[in-house]
Amino acid sequence: xxxxxxxxxxxxxxxxxxxxxxxxxxxxxxxxxxxxxxxxxxxxxxxxxxxxxxxxxxxxxxxxxxxxxxxxxxxxxxxxxxxxxxxxxxxxxxxxxxxxxxxxxxxxxxxxxxxxxxxxxxxxxxxxxxxxxxxxxxxxxxxxxxxxxxxxxxxxxxxxxxxxxxxxxxxxxxxxxxxxxxxxxxxxxxxxxxxxxxxxxxxxxxxxxxxxxxxxxxxxxxxxxxxxxxxxxxxxxxxxxxxxxxxxxxxxxxxxxxxxxxxxxxxxxxxxxxxxxxxxxxxxxxxxxxxxxx
Amino acid sequence: xxxxxxxxxxxxxxxxxxxxxxxxxxxxxxxxxxxxxxxxxxxxxxxxxxxxxxxxxxxxxxxxxxxxxxxxxxxxxxxxxxxxxxxxxxxxxxxxxxxxxxxxxxxxxxxxxxxxxxxxxxxxxxxxxxxxxxxxxxxxxxxxxxxxxxxxxxxxxxxxxxxxxxxxxxxxxxxxxxxxxxxxxxxxxxxxxxxxxxxxxxxxxxxxxxxxxxxxxxxxxxxxxxxxxxxxxxxxxxxxxxxxxxxxxxxxxxxxxxxxxxxxxxxxxxxxxxxxxxxxxxxxxxxxxxxxxxxxxxxxxxxxxxxxxxxxxxxxxxxxxxxxxxxxxxxxxxxxxxxxxxxxxxxxxxxxxxxxxxxxxxxxxxxxxxxxxxxxxxxxxxxxxxxxxxxxxxxxxxxxxxxxxx
Numbered sequence: 001x002x003x004x005x006x007x008x009x010x011x012x013x014x015x016x017x018x019x020x021x022x023x024x025x026x027x028x029x030x031x032x033x034x035x036x037x038x039x040x041x042x043x044x045x046x047x048x049x050x051x052x053x054x055x056x057x058x059x060x061x062x063x064x065x066x067x068x069x070x071x072x073x074x075x076x077x078x079x080x081x082x083x084x085x086x087x088x089x090x091x092x093x094x095x096x097x098x099x100x101x102x103x104x105x106x107x108x109x110x111x112x113x114x115x116x117x118x119x120x121x122x123x124x125x126x127x128x129x130x131x132x133x134x135x136x137x138x139x140x141x142x143x144x145x146x147x148x149x150x151x152x153x154x155x156x157x158x159x160x161x162x163x164x165x166x167x168x169x170x171x172x173x174x175x176x177x178x179x180x181x182x183x184x185x186x187x188x189x190x191x192x193x194x195x196x197x198x199x200x201x202x203x204x205x206x207x208x209x210x211x212x213x214x215x216x217x218x219x220x221x222x223x224x225x226x227x228x229x230x231x232x233x234x235x236x237x238x239x240x241x242x243x244x245x246x247x248x249x250x251x252x253x254x255x256x257x258x259x260x261x262x263x264x265x266x267x268x269x270x271x272x273x274x275x276x277x278x279x280x281x282x283x284x285x286x287x288x289x290x291x292x293x294x
Numbered sequence: 295x296x297x298x299x300x301x302x303x304x305x306x307x308x309x310x311x312x313x314x315x316x317x318x319x320x321x322x323x324x325x326x327x328x329x330x331x332x333x334x335x336x337x338x339x340x341x342x343x344x345x346x347x348x349x350x351x352x353x354x355x356x357x358x359x360x361x362x363x364x365x366x367x368x369x370x371x372x373x374x375x376x377x378x379x380x381x382x383x384x385x386x387x388x389x390x391x392x393x394x395x396x397x398x399x400x401x402x403x404x405x406x407x408x409x410x411x412x413x414x415x416x417x418x419x420x421x422x423x424x425x426x427x428x429x430x431x432x433x434x435x436x437x438x439x440x441x442x443x444x445x446x447x448x449x450x451x452x453x454x455x456x457x458x459x460x461x462x463x464x465x466x467x468x469x470x471x472x473x474x475x476x477x478x479x480x481x482x483x484x485x486x487x488x489x490x491x492x493x494x495x496x497x498x499x500x501x502x503x504x505x506x507x508x509x510x511x512x513x514x515x516x517x518x519x520x521x522x523x524x525x526x527x528x529x530x531x532x533x534x535x536x537x538x539x540x541x542x543x544x545x546x547x548x549x550x551x552x553x554x555x556x557x558x559x560x561x562x563x564x565x566x567x568x569x570x571x572x573x574x575x576x577x578x579x580x581x582x583x584x585x586x587x588x589x590x591x592x593x594x595x596x597x598x599x600x601x602x603x604x605x606x607x608x609x610x611x612x613x614x615x616x617x618x619x620x621x622x623x624x625x626x627x628x629x630x631x632x633x634x635x636x637x638x639x640x641x642x643x644x645x646x647x648x649x650x651x652x653x654x655x656x657x658x659x660x661x662x663x664x665x666x667x668x669x670x671x672x673x674x675x676x677x678x679x680x681x682x683x684x685x686x687x688x689x690x691x692x693x694x695x696x697x698x699x700x
Binding site for chain 1: 334336337339341469495496497498500501502503505507509510512533537538543555556558559560561563564596
């Protein structure tokens with residue numbers, strides 16, 4: 001059986017791969033959406049923070065001997081802590097100003113961070129092995145699925161859905177959402193709003209770093225690894241609707257699938273297809289697929 | 295009184311003569327512009343290292359020959375974009391007094407700079423780009439192509455792989471001038487040796503995830519997956535091919551353009567056993583070892599890629615030709631570069647042909663097993679040395695107008 005001249009077996013494989021790449025898009029756009037939705041900051045340093053996660057894993061392994069599983073926990077915490085510092089010292093004074101200032105600041109930070117790492121480690125990247133427990137793979141009949149990739153899908157889904165749950169369905173999430181609507185009022189109820197916002201930024205950054213650690217064994221660990229990705233991820237967030245958590249998750253996986261299919265039918269366009277979709281969505285629904293029309 | 299007048303007249307004449315000799319050198323300075331990818335996926339192959347190499351060449355040349363030339367080295371980042379590259383070249387030539395551009399990896403950019411250089415009558419010593427068109431249909435009286443090209447890579451790695459039984463191929467090709475040229479040249483080698491090309495997929499430059507393309511390569515059932523890409527693209531495809539069990543499944547990878555820094559980034563565990571064709575490796579002889587140690591000391595401990603070596607040798611030969619031709623006029627210097635035999639510690643004795651192709655011996659290497667490697671950067675062993683005359687495309691087969699005119 002064939003679909004458009006491609007055997008259905010090959011098609012299944014391609015769809016699965018699209019889903020795997022979609023998990024990275026989802027994880028990264030989730031962090032961006034959380035930060036934008038709750039802080040109104042367009043975090044252009046997200047790609048650099050993703051890269052920091054991957055380098056964090058590399059350095060933890062080579063300097064301290066901490067393996068993949070430890071890094072999965074420690075690297076996001078460390079990178080998240082740098083996020084907290086950035087929020088406290090640099091982003092805070094910008095909240096009252098236009099979005100553009102936050103965007104420029106974070107963009108500048110990204111360039112500085114990437115430049116420093118390129119200077120120190122070069123652009124070729126560093127090797128990082130797949131953890132022992134996840135080496136090898138399963139023969140699914142229609143494709144060979146590396147165990148590590150299967151783990152990426154599962155981990156990403158769990159993280160995405162639990163973040164969504166916390167923000168949309170719990171009391172803590174309620175506070176967060178309320179604080180973005182009306183910080184004074186929430187503060188009046190005795191909740192420390194500035195601290196909550198700081199921690200939210202730290203959490204968003206930690207999500208980027210987590211994606212970075214997960215990417216280290218399969219992509220090149222190099223200073224520019226986040227550079228190209230961040231543009232795509234922004235497109236994902238725009239398509240999903242700025243600030244919409246579920247929108248970011250669903251579009252992340254969805255666009256991964258569409259990109260995967262483009263790689264089969266017209267590979268030359270695989271890096272552009274997402275932007276074509278973005279343009280169409282912006283023309284038809286300027287607030288994005290899941291965004292609230294204001 | 296008379297005598298004094300005579301002296302000053304002579305002194306004046308002497309000054310004039312000196313000035314007229316100097317006048318041949320525009321702005322009294324030979325300005326060399328190193329242009330390459332300073333920050334992207336090819337930055338470790340060329341990048342700042344090429345600037346280090348160019349400066350070493352200038353220093354060594356002036357020291358060895360006591361030449362009175364004033365030489366300056368400037369650099370710029372072309373970001374792998376042909377439009378950026380050609381506008382830098384134009385600005386350099388028109389307003390900054392640059393006489394020669396060196397390096398320029400990324401074939402699409404190199405072809406653009408090649409054209410600008412020809413239009414402006416300057417000189418271009420390319421070491422970083424691969425497209426064999428630079429000395430083929432796009433050859434120019436202002437361009438020398440120093441290090442390697444797609445024909446050389448295809449015949450080095452390609453024919454070695456076919457000889458070892460890899461007679462059916464599937465290509466993962468970088469979707470721009472370089473990838474297309476490399477796929478074309480390798481396909482010809484494979485077909486000429488009785489092999490088959492089962493298919494290819496054009497991958498946009500800088501793609502992070504190759505799994506979809508690897509899956510297509512897997513289902514083609516080709517014995518060899520040919521990687522017609524470079525730099526970060528090659529690293530990602532080799533890394534992910536290991537993950538998807540391409541090699542365990544019985545298919546073999548052929549990295550058609552791999553540089554030493556790529557192996558460093560992959561680690562020997564992943565890279566072992568790869569066949570690689572290069573014109574330079576630091577551990578070939580005493581001369582290359584000594585130079586590479588000096589280079590590493592100036593470049594943060596990183597060993598030179600063959601591109602760095604090419605920039606060094608190319609700049610050295612260029613300066614030699616400037617002194618011999620007594621001018622920095624682009625076409626005249628390049629003509630002199632073709633006339634003079636080349637001789638340097640890194641590539642040995644060689645020549646620059648009429649089509650601009652520099653020829654030298656080329657080596658087929660195999661990447662060592664982790665157990666064979668004694669130190670960082672101890673990665674290659676020589677499998678075969680291909681003599682200069684066989685390593686490059688025969689002069690009459692490139693359709694270079696400069697050759698057919700003769």
